[in-house]
Amino acid sequence: MLIANTSYIPFITEGVTEQKALRRGLMQPWAGWESNQPYPRLKEFVVGPQYGTPYAEIVRPWLSPLGAPCNAPPWGKLAAINLQSRKISWERPVGTTRDMNILNTHTNAPLPTGIFTMGGNIITAGGLIFMGATADDYLRAFDETSGKGLWRGRLPAGGQATPITYLGADGRQYVVIAAGGHGGLGTRTGDSVVAWALARSPCRRGMTVRRTPVTARHAGAKGPRGRERVTRADVGDRHGQAPGRKGTTRAGVGPVTAGSTSGSGAVSLTFCAAQERYGGVIRYPQR
Numbered sequence: 001m002l003i004a005n006t007s008y009i010p011f012i013t014e015g016v017t018e019q020k021a022l023r024r025g026l027m028q029p030w031a032g033w034e035s036n037q038p039y040p041r042l043k044e045f046v047v048g049p050q051y052g053t054p055y056a057e058i059v060r061p062w063l064s065p066l067g068a069p070c071n072a073p074p075w076g077k078l079a080a081i082n083l084q085s086r087k088i089s090w091e092r093p094v095g096t097t098r099d100m101n102i103l104n105t106h107t108n109a110p111l112p113t114g115i116f117t118m119g120g121n122i123i124t125a126g127g128l129i130f131m132g133a134t135a136d137d138y139l140r141a142f143d144e145t146s147g148k149g150l151w152r153g154r155l156p157a158g159g160q161a162t163p164i165t166y167l168g169a170d171g172r173q174y175v176v177i178a179a180g181g182h183g184g185l186g187t188r189t190g191d192s193v194v195a196w197a198l199a200r201s202p203c204r205r206g207m208t209v210r211r212t213p214v215t216a217r218h219a220g221a222k223g224p225r226g227r228e229r230v231t232r233a234d235v236g237d238r239h240g241q242a243p244g245r246k247g248t249t250r251a252g253v254g255p256v257t258a259g260s261t262s263g264s265g266a267v268s269l270t271f272c273a274a275q276e277r278y279g280g281v282i283r284y285p286q287r
Contacts, residue, residue: 001089001144002081005117005133009069010062021049021056045183074114076134078121078147092147095134099158099188110136118185120162124173132159132177135187139163139177139194155179157190172197 021027027049028040042049048057062070069075079091093114100115119133127144134140137155142148158181165175174197181189 002083003121003123003129003144004079004081005094005119005121005131006077006079006091007116007118008071008073008075008077008114009116010071012060012062014058014060016056016058018050018054018056021047021058026058027056076114076117078129078131078142080144080147090147092142092149094131094140094149095138096136098136100135100186116185118160118182122163122165124165130163130165130175130177132161132163132179134159135185137179137188139175139196153194153196155194156188156192157181158185158187160185160187168197170200172200174198 016024016026018027022029026043026047030040030049030051031037032051040049044058046058046060048059050056064070074093076093076095077091078094080089081087082089093112095115095117096110096112097115098108098110115135117131117133117135119131121129121131121133123129123144128150129142129144130139131142132139132155135158137158138152139155139159140149140153141151143150155177157179159177159179160182161178161180163175163177165173168174174195176193176195179190179192179194181187183189
């Protein structure tokens with residue numbers, strides 16, 4: 001699966017001669033890297049000098065007098081492409097007009113039009129997409145399977161960068177992004193590095209839990225028949241089932257619930273081990 005940011009905004013490219021660009025003050029003469037001269041500072045971000053050729057290019061977005069694109073929204077989307085079928089699995093407008101409003105103002109008018117993007121995404125092993133590329137100042141999290149927006153955090157400046165994630169020494173997972181803005185996109189500039197962390201696990205550490213075999217009462221909950229004995233213990237997540245192991249595991253046990261289904265019972269629990277938090281269901285047959 002390929003996750004892609006797409007922007008839908010037309011641009012106008014104007015090709016001019018180097019001499020015309022020099023006369024208009026759009027660029028400065030430069031003899032190249034061999035001259036040991038520093039690269040000239042451009043008058044505008046949109047100017048693209050073609051040093052070594054007699055031309056220059058000016059690239060601007062096609063905007064109305066109000067500063068809005070001349071095409072209908074959405075102006076930015078997040079899309080998932082199945083690389084085997086070569087088809088789009090899902091796509092959603094992403095971003096709002098907050099911080100990127102008419103007349104080049106940074107006002108709070110968050111219309112859900114989708115907005116231009118500049119930056120990359122990351123995908124975690126748990127299936128979360130983190131994206132900070134939109135022209136409104138947010139870092140967002142999406143569900144990889146559906147594209148549904150799950151969370152967003154406000155940034156002090158434009159997040160036109162690719163976030164990173166890592167496991168800290170405290171066992172928590174962190175997401176970090178540089179919020180510096182982007183001159184060409186016109187987002188708010190800054191010099192911040194912003195980090196978020198998953199909440200600390202509510203599990204109590206240091207307890208010993210036997211996984212196979214174990215009884216519902218031993219796990220901290222009463223099963224439908226009081227002391228139903230577990231004959232099969234599976235702890236799974238969204239990526240599949242991981243079989244339980246015999247013996248004991250040092251772990252902390254979180255909330256435990258019990259219930260019954262047709263011909264069987266189940267104990268649902270959360271536990272912690274080796275700096276990770278697991279959730280699963282222990283199933284057992286009724287006598």
